[in-house]
Amino acid sequence: MYKLFTNNKIKPQGWLRRQLEIEVQGLVGNLDRIWGDIADSSWIGGACEGWERVPYWLDGYIPLAYMLEDPVLLRVVERYMTAIISRRDEDGWICPCEKDKREEYDLWAYLLVCKVLTLYIDFAGDGAIEGAETALYDAMKCLWRMFKNGHKLKDWGKFRWFEGLIPLLWLKERYNEEWITEAAEILRRDGTDFYSLKEQWETMATGWTYEKHIVNIGMMFKYEALCHAMFGDEITGVADELWDHLKKYHGNAVGAINGDECLAGPDNNHGFELCSVCELMYTCEVIYGITGDKKWADRLERLAFNALPATISDDMWTHQYDQQVNQVACIIPEASSFFTTNRGRANMFGLEPEYGCCTANMAQGWPKLAMNVFHRSESGIMCSLMLPAVLECDIARVEIVTDYPFRHSATYIVESDAEFELSVRIPAWAKSITVNGETMDNCGIFTVNKKWCGREEITVSLCDTPHLVQRECGLYFAQYGAMVYSLPIEWEKKYVFEQGLVRGPWEEYELHPVQDWAFGFACDSLAVEERKLGEVPFSSTSPSVVLKAKLAPVEWKYVDGFAIAKALPESDKAVGDVREIVLHPYGATMLRLTEMPMTR
Template sequence: MSSHLLLFANAAAAATLQLAPKMFWTLPLGDIKPTGWLHDQVQTNGLAGHLHEFYDLVSKSDWIGGDSYYSYLEEAGSYWFNAMVPNGILMNSTVINEKTQEFLEYVLDHQEYNGWLGPEVNTDKPRYLWGRYPFFLGAIQMVEYKPELTDRLVDALHKFVKLANKMLRDGEGVDKWAATRWEDFVIVLQWLHDFHPRGKEELLVDTMARLKWSGVPWEEYFPVGPVENLTNPFGLELSWHGVNMAEGLKALPATYRFTHNQSDINAASLSWDLMFKYHGRPSGAFAADEMLAGLEATRGTELCLVVEAMFSGSYLYQVIGDLKYADRVERMTYNALPATLTANMWGHQYLQQQNQVAAKNMSPNPFPEDGSYSNVFGLEPNYPCCTINFIQGWPKFITNAFLSTPDKKDLIQLYLGPFEVQTTLHKDNLVKVSVETLYPFGDILNITIIATKSYTHYIRVPKWVTGGSMTLNSGERLELVPDGKTGLISLAVAEGITRIRLHFPAQIVVEPRLHGSIAVHRGPLNYAFDIPRSEKIISQDPREPHAVDLQMDPVGVWEYAIDADPAKMSFFNELKNEEDRIAQYKLVPTPVFDSRKPSMSIAVPACLIEWPLEGDTFVSSPPENPKCIGDERVIKLVPYGVTKLRISEFPVFTSLGTSLDYGELNEDVQQPFSY
């Protein structure tokens, strides 16, 4: 028996009609809203809210009778719909909500008699399953917000599943992309099974098993080094494609739900650990430019990869409940995601680098399989997928920030930031939660809960919190004792108003990197040296003046080594004390991820060193044991997410230390950079 047939036989034998429950469940779309600085990160005022007006791949002309491969349910339209459903709802955008409603109705109106959905109806185009999956995920969220759409969508999905099952039995519908992204369809099938099975549990579970059998067995595909140094033993090149692997991280917890095999959970945990051990970035993401790229600081991380890994990590936590997934997602969200977007969210990079001293057409090109233009900030700096798919990042982080227990009795506050929640728990328990905070730009969270009935409120305490405390209803300060696996603390919330004040301080820590270099962290934020830069518009889309491509070049020195001793580093926040932070949480500069506006910084001892470029566009690996070529000084590191040109993996030297007086430099290190 072939390995694939054996896999299917094992999966089918293990599958039962009863799915294993998730530890936690998401709330309906619209129950969680961003506030404060986070509200401005939802991109309807940037590229996301205007793509449909001018960008060919998602304009209405393309999905109504268009001939493009990217027609409405191939890639671009499906990506766009999946991202813009939560964008529109979170921002209460009438325009976007009307567009997504129109898109949904068009797709369902054009379903073929046999159940097929997509532009291949009445054409001779080959029919592959994958392009529909993001659309399905978006449609599920839309139904959560508008339950009156439920019957129509569920009817269409059940018709499609029947056809998809037959196609899989006949060996049809699976191309190289569907073979790697089958887990997204499994999650859709599980939603049907959990909430709208209509007596079709056997068909749904059989389809789940056949999808896994038809695709990449992800438990075997996580390598232990850069792919340039390895031979893929399985033959399918796209199994080491970064975005596919970011999506594939959720395949094994999805499999567990229908196999009930603990081995699937164990493999999911190991795969996650291997990925970040051998390819992880201080920014929280991992490297792949286009394929897995190892640990070198100048190799790239694709923006699509970041948002898909965020979504996978959220799903992993919901199924398994391990703190490491939530901590990693929050680190990615507050570092890797904003770093690769312009502050106004009209431009993005296809690839970001941890050490990035220019953003321009690169010669030589450090990316073996991507174009030399890939780190330019613009509309479409490489493949168009990221132009459309990145816009799911912030909205889906927000929609996964609060969860419920399976019995809907209790609430879990998973991600930390400024939110407002209004949801109905078990037995019509209407609960409202307001979180006022600057986090991750501050250490204080003020939470106000109004509940019509008592329940248990859980709050995640990140692993990086040191000496954290909680005050409940203005009482005494309590020490935090989170659960060792989930990272959650529990509070009994009574009927009426409950006020919680959390103090989540963190220490400066250093992370060893390649070539004896280090990265600097405090709490969820990675810190980097923000290289002063020039910006030059090198192209502008004739249809939209905001859609420009920007070349960025350094206009100041950046060749620094720093002292690796955290005791010689000092943390500063422009809001001097806790009371200011709370009183002024709404006054944080916006957009918050802007090089000119960071309120937090870390002062570190540094000296200039010899650090050459490769060609004239990107920096070589950090020199080991460098010699200082000038006097010691103090430089300021700022949150990685606000930087566009940066050094974040530093060579190391040992400072004398005695001549550095941080007290005299406090005002200097707190001044924002000006360009």
């Protein structure tokens, strides 16, 4: 339904650009210097990992480099893409693997690097290195020949088969050769049937399985949309059905699905993986783009403005593997782990607190969000996300001036003499909207179809009041607009040990609470206070918007043997006086209490 604008047509502005700049200055922009799995990867002729980590990293690093037009980053992109393409085999095989070991090589990384190639070619345009498109074509055709000769998907590739439809769709639009569709059909035939796993997903994992792996699940929602785009299959709503099913049994307050590392139930003290947040965001972006279903854009916003920033430090030099909705401490336990299959250190902040997949994959979260601010619609331009950015395309220049989600209005500046339809998606949470001073019901999409005359402005304001939302467990959390709010817990940082090639700001650390955290809501009254938006958009020390709430202390204990709060307090009875306390945006907290009881 919608098409992405690539090839440098979207330029992030305001806080969004600043967030991308912080990403460049932090881990993502420096992994090629400090982390062996990128700096010395087999993909570029080194001795370290030659599977998913470099492609994961490039999947975010490429749009980051091009949207910021950063010459240093662009040179790094060219170096890595040149190394990958120049090392491919004569038959098209593109991964760093000896020919006699191909049968053992998990094809997930193969599908991923081919997806990355499409992203690179789209952004680089005529500036792409010679042979890039040929490398993509030959790589996917090599894969098709392997399938024809009896090669089967296994392990990760079997559970992520639909990711291969993305480069095949790209090729189909340009070549439309029979083998392309046949390769897609083989992927679908040999890949996992996720709908058949629905019943398995009703319980939390007791051990590690592909079937309940949280990243596989975060990715899989888009398989029907991709099959619709590739084969013309009907959209039956299976993605929504599976979404509702998983949210029922494992959903949390910030729109993600608990899994540490496999499905972990709905409790607020279990974790969910950074990779799953980034992949779930990408899933929402793909489904929204193909179907135009606004629900997926709403889900995207909830993840992007809450779960994504919460699990990465302000300077983006450290990240968690697992975050928790009620995260009252991040301390390595002396005994075994509280998490389902991850180690107890998985909620530390650092370079690689658990597996390195999140270290590489965190790159894609913010850049791909920026890629999806605007879409090309059948009738013109769709402003899909209310984020600060400029689009310069063949029919118009459109700029969105806004501090959303920290503020709830935006001005759309259109410069064009063409006739086209400008559409603005309105988030579902808005109770009503005001357009150039006129108040109206939330219509889902506000549209202006006209011949534009030079420079024109449209100001859209969204109406909401802060409120409490009750979870099925009986606890409540505060919400205002697209953001969830939490009680911030002051902390003390304690370093664990050094990581990386040289000492630096990525060293792993614990967070120890230095204040009382056991509280409940005394009433449902919440007041908004807007503050200055600073240099760090989701600052944990100076948030740009807060809620004032009335809270009272309650008795709430740790899980035995762990610095983890129990999922429920001992009682909802207040054990002290009511006090006014400021709640911070969930995404602007390191330690927090999000779900709380209503005290009596």
